[in-house]
Amino acid sequence: MSERDTTAAFRPSDMARHWWNAVEAAADGVFLLSLDAKYLAANAAFCHLLSETGPSLLGRSYYDVLSNDSIPLAHRAIEMMIQRGQPQRTTVVFQRADGEVRTAECHQSFLLRDGEPWAIVTIARDISQEVVLERKLWDAAEEHRAALDFALRTSLGLIKGYVYTLYQHPRIDEARRGRYVQIIEEEVERLTKFAEDLLDYRRLEVGDLYGTNEVVDVVGVVKSVLNGFAREAMRRQVRVETHFGKVRGPLFTSQDSLRRILINLLQNAILYAPVGGTVKVSLQDSEETLVVLVEDNGPGIPPEEMGHIFEKFYRGRAAEKAMGTGLGLAIAGTLAESLGGSIGVESQPERGTCFCLRLSRKGCASRNMKEEWESTEERAVPVATED
Amino acid sequence: MKTCVLIVDDDERYVELLEFNLVEQGYRVITTTRPAEAVEIASREHPQVAILDVMMPEMDGFTLARALLRLPEIGKMPIIFLTAKGQGGDRLEGFEAGAVDYLTKPFLPTDLIARIEKVLRVYRRSEVSSE
Numbered sequence: 001m002s003e004r005d006t007t008a009a010f011r012p013s014d015m016a017r018h019w020w021n022a023v024e025a026a027a028d029g030v031f032l033l034s035l036d037a038k039y040l041a042a043n044a045a046f047c048h049l050l051s052e053t054g055p056s057l058l059g060r061s062y063y064d065v066l067s068n069d070s071i072p073l074a075h076r077a078i079e080m081m082i083q084r085g086q087p088q089r090t091t092v093v094f095q096r097a098d099g100e101v102r103t104a105e106c107h108q109s110f111l112l113r114d115g116e117p118w119a120i121v122t123i124a125r126d127i128s129q130e131v132v133l134e135r136k137l138w139d140a141a142e143e144h145r146a147a148l149d150f151a152l153r154t155s156l157g158l159i160k161g162y163v164y165t166l167y168q169h170p171r172i173d174e175a176r177r178g179r180y181v182q183i184i185e186e187e188v189e190r191l192t193k194f195a196e197d198l199l200d201y202r203r204l205e206v207g208d209l210y211g212t213n214e215v216v217d218v219v220g221v222v223k224s225v226l227n228g229f230a231r232e233a234m235r236r237q238v239r240v241e242t243h244f245g246k247v248r249g250p251l252f253t254s255q256d257s258l259r260r261i262l263i264n265l266l267q268n269a270i271l272y273a274p275v276g277g278t279v280k281v282s283l284q285d286s287e288e289t290l291v292v293l294v295e296d297n298g299p300g301i302p303p304e305e306m307g308h309i310f311e312k313f314y315r316g317r318a319a320e321k322a323m324g325t326g327l328g329l330a331i332a333g334t335l336a337e338s339l340g341g342s343i344g345v346e347s348q349p350e351r352g353t354c355f356c357l358r359l360s361r362k363g364c365a366s367r368n369m370k371e372e373w374e375s376t377e378e379r380a381v382p383v384a385t386e387d
Numbered sequence: 388m389k390t391c392v393l394i395v396d397d398d399e400r401y402v403e404l405l406e407f408n409l410v411e412q413g414y415r416v417i418t419t420t421r422p423a424e425a426v427e428i429a430s431r432e433h434p435q436v437a438i439l440d441v442m443m444p445e446m447d448g449f450t451l452a453r454a455l456l457r458l459p460e461i462g463k464m465p466i467i468f469l470t471a472k473g474q475g476g477d478r479l480e481g482f483e484a485g486a487v488d489y490l491t492k493p494f495l496p497t498d499l500i501a502r503i504e505k506v507l508r509v510y511r512r513s514e515v516s517s518e
Contacts, residue, residue: 146472150442153471154398157492161404164495169411176407183400 029104029124032111037062037078040119049104049126051096067093067101074106078120081108085117091127103131144326151325152194155187182235189232193267197327200260201312204334211256218251218258218290218359219244222281225262229270238273243282251290251359257335258359261343264332265294265355272298272353290359297352306347332357389415390507393434395425395451396469397443405438408496414503422446426454429461436503436510441470441481449484456485465506467499 020041023030029046033039039057047054050065062078063071070092077090087109094102104124110117162180166172172180226240233240251258269279273296284291301309308314312330329343336343340360347353392414396402399420406416417432419425422443429437437455439448446454452466465487472491481489487509488502 150471153492157471157494158400158404160493161401161408161496164497165404165408169407179403 026123029122029126031057031122031124033062033078033120033122035082035117035120037120046124049102049124050094051098051100065094065096067095069093077106077108081110081120085110101128102126103128148194148325152191155191155194158187159184159191186235193328194325197325197331200331201325201327204331211254213252213254215250216253216255216258218292219247219283221255221258222262222283222292225259225266226281228263229266233270233279236270236273237275237277238270239276239278240270241278241280243280245283245285247283247285247290248287248361251361253339253359257339261332261335261357262292262294264328265292265343265357268328268355269294269296269298269353272296274298286361288361290361292357292359293354294357295352295354300349300351301345301347301353302349306345309345310343389413390436391415391417391432391434392503393425393429393432393437394418395422395437395443395448396420396440397422397445398440401440401469405496405499408500409503412500422448422451425451426458429455429464430458433460434464436507437464437466438499438503439466439468441468441472449480452481452484452486463510465510467502467506469494469499 020043023043026043026045029043029049031039031042031046039060039062042050042052042054042057047057050057052065057065063074066074073090074092077088080086081088087107089105089107091103091105094104096102103126105127106122106124108120108122111119111121162184166177166180222242222244226242229240266279266281273279277297280293280295282293282295284293305314310329310333312327314326314330333343336357336359340362341358344356344358345353346356392409394402394405394409394416395418396405397420402418402420406418409416417428417434419428422439423445425437425439437452439451441448443451448468448470452468455461455464455466466485467488467490468481468486469490469492470481487506490499490502
C-alpha cells in the first residue's frame with residue numbers, strides 16, 4: 001500500500017469543504033460514524049493510523065477494526081453517549097490488517113443536524129508510543145521489584161538459617177562457627193546497604209540528600225571511607241592501594257554527599273574485584289578540578305551495559321550475582337551532579353573498571369586554608385593493615 | 388540405612404546450611420552447586436528425596452527436576468523446591484515439573500526437615516499401597 005493510498009480520505013457529500021480540509025490537516029485521527037457505528041468518513045491521520053485507505057473503511061463497522069478486548073469498551077462508550085447525550089472519552093486498541101496494533105485515546109460526541117444527532121465524530125489521538133514506554137517502565141519496575149524480593153529473601157534466609165543453626169548447635173566446632181558468623185555478618189551488611197540505598201533514593205527523589213557545602217578535607221574523607229571498608233576488603237582478600245599525590249587544598253563541597261559517592265564507588269570496586277585482586281584509589285588535583293579515581297581489576301563492564309550503569313534500578317549481568325539494589329551508581333551519579341561534578345567510567349572486559357569522580361574547584365576554600373592544609377602523602381598499603 | 392537426600396543449590400552457603408542440619412538430623416546428604424552434575428550424581432547415588440533450588444545459572448530447578456524424574460533408577464523420587472521467589476506462577480510451574488512441595492526463603496532448617504519427613508511418609512505409604 002503506497003503512502004498516497006493510506007492518506008487518501010473519503011468525504012461525505014454533504015460536508016462543507018473548508019471544514020473537512022481542516023479535519024484532513026489535523027495531526028490527530030478524526031472519523032465519522034453513523035449512529036449504528038459504521039464508518040462514514042475518516043481523515044488522513046486516522047487512515048494512516050490504521051494503515052487503511054478511506055474507501056476501504058467506508059461502510060465497515062467501527063468494531064471490525066478494534067482488538068477483541070476493546071470492543072466491549074467501545075460499545076459501552078457509544079451506548080453511554082446515546083443514553084446520556086454526553087461526549088465520551090475512552091482508550092481503545094485498533095487492530096490493523098498487518099497485525100500491528102495502535103492504542104488511541106478517543107473523544108467522541110454527536111454531530112447534530114437540525115438539532116438531532118446524525119453521526120458520531122471521534123478524535124483519536126495515537127498514544128501507542130506512550131503505552132509502550134509506560135509498559136517498559138512498568139516491566140522495569142516489576143523486574144526490579146522481583147530482583148529486590150529475591151535478594152532480600154536470599155539474605156534473610158541465610159541469616160535465619162545460620163542463626164538457628166548456631167542456636168541449636170552450641171557445641172559446633174570453632175572453624176564452622178566462625179564461618180557461619182561471617183555469613184550472617186555479610187548478609188546483615190548487605191541488607192543494611194539495601195536499606196541505605198533505598199532510603200537515599202527516596203531522599204534524592206525529594207532533593208533531601210545533598211547536605212550543605214563546607215570546607216572538606218578530601219584526603220581525610222577518602223581515608224575515612226577506606227577505613228570503613230578495611231574489614232570487607234580483608235574478608236574478600238582484596239588489596240586496596242592509595243595514591244594521593246599532592247593535593248592543592250580542601251574543597252568547598254558537601255562532605256555527606258562526597259562520602260556517599262565514595263562509599264558507593266568503593267563498594268562496587270571491592271565487590272567486583274576478584275579474590276586476591278586489587279582496588280586502587282588515587283587523587284589527581286589541578287587548579288580547576290579534583291579527580292578521584294577508583295579502579296578495580298574485576299571482570300569489567302560489557303560494552304552494551306556501559307550506557308545504562310547509572311540508570312536507577314539497572315543491574316548488569318555481574319550485578320545479578322552480586323545482588324545489589326541497582327541504585328548505588330544512580331545515587332552516586334546524581335550526587336556528583338548535585339556537587340557540580342560528574343562521574344565517568346572506563347572499562348575493559350576481563351581487565352577491570354575505573355570510575356572517575358571529577359569535582360570542580362570553583363568556590364574552593366580560602367587561600368589561607370589551602371596553605372595551612374597540604375598533603376604530600378603517597379603510599380600503597382593493603383587496607384587490611386590500616387586501623 | 389540412612390535416607391539419602393540430594394541438595395542442589397548454586398549458592399554454596401545454602402548447601403552448607405542444609406547439609407549441616409540434615410546430617411545432624413541423621414540423613415545421608417549428597418550435594419552439588421552445579422545442576423548439570425546433579426543427574427549423574429543422582430543416577431549413581433539413588434537419593435530418596437531431592438531438594439532443588441529454582442534459580443540457578445546453568446540450569447533452573449524445574450528443568451533439572453524433569454531430567455531427574457526421567458532417570459529410570461530414580462522413579463518417583465519426591466522433589467522439594469527451594470526458592471527466593473514467592474510468586475504463584477512459579478509454584479504452579481514447580482508442581483508441573485514434578486515437585487511435591489515448595490519452600491520459600493526465608494525458612495528455618497526445621498521447616499525443611501518437617502517437609503522432608505512428611506513427603507517421605509506419604510511416598511512410603513503410597514509405595515506400600517501400590518505393592
